[in-house]
Amino acid sequence: MNVEELLAKYANGVINFIGVDLSEANLSGVKLCGVNFSQANLSVINLSGANLSDANFSHAKLNVARLSGANLTNAIFNHSSLNVANLIRADLSRAQLRGASLVRAELLRAELSRADLSEANLEGADLREATLRHTNLRRANLNSVILRGASVISANLKMAHLNGADLSRADLTSANLRDAELKQVNLFQANLSGADLSGANLRWADLSGANLSWADLSGAKLSGANLVGADLSNANLTNASLVHANLMQAKLIKIEWVGADLTSADLTGAKLYSTSRFGLKTEGLVCQWIDLSPTGDRTMIQKFDTEDPRDFFNETPPTIQIIVDAALEPEANFALAGAYYHIAQEYKLLPQPPSMEIGRRRTVFTFRVENDAALLPTACIAILPFQDASNTQKNIHAVLAMIEKENLSTSSIKTAQRVKQLSTAIAQTIIQANTIRKIKKNLHLAAKIKFFQTPTQTMLTNSSAQTLIVYENTNFGKRFINASDTILADVYTESTTNTLPPLNTLIDFVNSFHYVNE
Numbered sequence: 001m002n003v004e005e006l007l008a009k010y011a012n013g014v015i016n017f018i019g020v021d022l023s024e025a026n027l028s029g030v031k032l033c034g035v036n037f038s039q040a041n042l043s044v045i046n047l048s049g050a051n052l053s054d055a056n057f058s059h060a061k062l063n064v065a066r067l068s069g070a071n072l073t074n075a076i077f078n079h080s081s082l083n084v085a086n087l088i089r090a091d092l093s094r095a096q097l098r099g100a101s102l103v104r105a106e107l108l109r110a111e112l113s114r115a116d117l118s119e120a121n122l123e124g125a126d127l128r129e130a131t132l133r134h135t136n137l138r139r140a141n142l143n144s145v146i147l148r149g150a151s152v153i154s155a156n157l158k159m160a161h162l163n164g165a166d167l168s169r170a171d172l173t174s175a176n177l178r179d180a181e182l183k184q185v186n187l188f189q190a191n192l193s194g195a196d197l198s199g200a201n202l203r204w205a206d207l208s209g210a211n212l213s214w215a216d217l218s219g220a221k222l223s224g225a226n227l228v229g230a231d232l233s234n235a236n237l238t239n240a241s242l243v244h245a246n247l248m249q250a251k252l253i254k255i256e257w258v259g260a261d262l263t264s265a266d267l268t269g270a271k272l273y274s275t276s277r278f279g280l281k282t283e284g285l286v287c288q289w290i291d292l293s294p295t296g297d298r299t300m301i302q303k304f305d306t307e308d309p310r311d312f313f314n315e316t317p318p319t320i321q322i323i324v325d326a327a328l329e330p331e332a333n334f335a336l337a338g339a340y341y342h343i344a345q346e347y348k349l350l351p352q353p354p355s356m357e358i359g360r361r362r363t364v365f366t367f368r369v370e371n372d373a374a375l376l377p378t379a380c381i382a383i384l385p386f387q388d389a390s391n392t393q394k395n396i397h398a399v400l401a402m403i404e405k406e407n408l409s410t411s412s413i414k415t416a417q418r419v420k421q422l423s424t425a426i427a428q429t430i431i432q433a434n435t436i437r438k439i440k441k442n443l444h445l446a447a448k449i450k451f452f453q454t455p456t457q458t459m460l461t462n463s464s465a466q467t468l469i470v471y472e473n474t475n476f477g478k479r480f481i482n483a484s485d486t487i488l489a490d491v492y493t494e495s496t497t498n499t500l501p502p503l504n505t506l507i508d509f510v511n512s513f514h515y516v517n518e
Contacts, residue, residue, distance in 0.1 A: 003027060010035065028066070038076075048086070198236075213251075251296055262313065271296035276370070278315040278463060285310050315463035320367040320379045322386070323457040325476055328356065328363040332451035339385040339446050346436050347381045349374050354382070372462045372513035376400070376422060377429040379458055379470060384433055385446045388456045392471040393430050398500055399470055400426060403507060419510065464512035468501060
């Protein structure tokens with residue numbers, strides 16, 4: 001069939017041209033909306049500027065075809081072959097290209113928004129400045145593609161292969177790259193804000209200057225990656241592998257990275273304000289200095305000229321443990337859940353409920369806090385549901401008062417101002433605790449349950465793994481039990497005298513605080 005016959009039939013309403021051979025034909029600028037070219041041989045055809053919206057090219061051969069500027073909206077190219085095809089500036093929005101082959105195809109500035117390219121083969125294709133918003137590229141082969149400056153916002157690239165691809169300065173905001181292969185990919189100054197890169201393979205990738213803020217990189221493989229100057233603020237790097245990664249001057253503000261492997265990584269000049277430093281692997285870590293200022297403006301520098309930086313990056317999570325001398329019963333558990341829910345509404349430093357360890361005789365509640373400075377004030381709030389609350393708060397206040405009364409040199413305590421700030425924070429927290437107790441009726445309900453009248457012990461652990469018992473009821477642990485573990489007598493009278501820890505212990509505990517938020 002020649003071009004004239006095709007156009008005549010189409011003019012008469014014929015759209016079904018299944019298996020037609022129009023190789024090397026010139027159909028530039030024609031209008032063939034809705035035509036069915038499935039299984040057709042259209043290799044080396046010229047369809048540039050043609051209107052082929054809603055056309056069906058499934059299983060067709062369009063190798064080396066010219067489709068530049070063509071309207072291919074809603075067209076179907078499932079399992080078609082478009083190798084080395086010219087699709088420059090073509091409009092393929094909402095087109096179906098599932099399993100299609102576009103090896104080394106030219107797609108410069110092409111429109112592919114909401115197109116379906118799942119499992120398509122685009123190896124070596126040129127997609128410079130193309131638009132792929134909300135495009136489905138799941139399991140697609142994009143090895144060695146050029147996506148420089150492309151818009152790939154909210155695209156689905158889950159399990160796609162992009163090894164050696166060039167995505168420099170591309171916009172991948174909120175893109176799904178979960179479990180994608182991105183070895184040696186070029187993402188220089190790319191925007192990956194909010195992208196899902198969990199489990200992605202980014203070994204030896206160039207992410208220098210990239211925006212990865214709020215990105216999910218949990219479990220990602222970033223060994224040998226170049227992250228110089230990258231913005232990773234608020235990113236999730238939990239259990240990520242950063243072995244030999246270059247993180248010099250990277251913005252690591254408020255990131256989550258418990259379990260991350262930083263073996264032989266370079267963090268010199270990294271910005272680490274409000275970032276926890278526990279649960280990390282730091283063997284061979286290189287770091288000459290870090291920036292702890294809130295805005296990353298180098299107003300607060302921590303140098304490691306002589307000390308091993310690994311000590312700085314091996315904190316333990318600051319925790320508060322309230323040990324109750326009784327097993328937790330269902331009624332108490334229900335009351336406790338309600339109590340901490342209402343407390344958290346008023347006290348923002350206690351956003352999460354505690355973890356619980358319930359034994360035959362004791363219950364341990366563990367609260368994790370963001371930093372050392374929050375330990376003492378938060379302990380004043382965490383104890384609120386219990387009868388020991390007032391005595392615990394008095395002890396905590398007295399602990400700081402003891403240190404303040406001593407004429408300590410700067411060699412004994414790093415900053416007297418820190419102690420004053422802590423004392424002020426504790427005094428304010430106790431006032432807030434009294435207010436919470438007055439307005440939250442469920443705390444009064446909890447107070448009537450025997451579990452909350454039981455003697456307690458409050459123990460703090462700072463980020464240097466030092467512990468401090470700030471309160472222990474004098475009747476804590478004093479119970480008489482027979483062979484059958486039946487309680488014969490209780491001596492749970494409220495303590496009237498409070499024993500304070502030794503002064504040297506208090507000083508060592510406060511001195512070992514890490515202040516990342518100053």
